[in-house]
Amino acid sequence: MAAYVSENFIPVKIHIKEQPDTFKRFGAQWTPTMAVLDPEGTKRHQFEGYLPAEEFLAQLELGLAQSAFAHEQWGEAQERFRAIVQQFPKSDAAPEALYWAGVAKYKASGDANALADTARQFKEKYPESVWAKKSSVWAA
């Protein structure tokens, strides 16, 4: 975990008693809160509460994928979202990642089949997910 964090992020620890203004600055209202900011300092992902290691890693990966997506790096975003589905298929992050992988593919290609394919995958993999409901309109 430590190597992963060091390799992928500039890590900053902010204690509520030492830096209450920094909590306000970034909209943190509870602890623990983890926030992923892109290199320009824009928040791309945030999650609260303690998580098991796999869920925690999946959430951090979601932050990296969303950062790539926000920068219109469709290929990298798609790869990162799909990696979450493959590496952490049972995590809560996986259905969200599958949804955004489909959107990233559509953004890159302009091909609506990317969305229809994603909707089909939801029926197989995560039919009960809220993301399945969101993608249901894409079904051909």
Place this chain on the structure above:
Amino acid sequence: MTIQWMKGVDAALREARAKGKPLLLDFNAAPM
């Protein structure tokens, strides 16, 4: 290996921009 946490957000933001690397902010209330 331990994580080398920074404490100053603004210094971390400068480093993130220079290295093109995302930031991970850990807001916590763990006993000091």
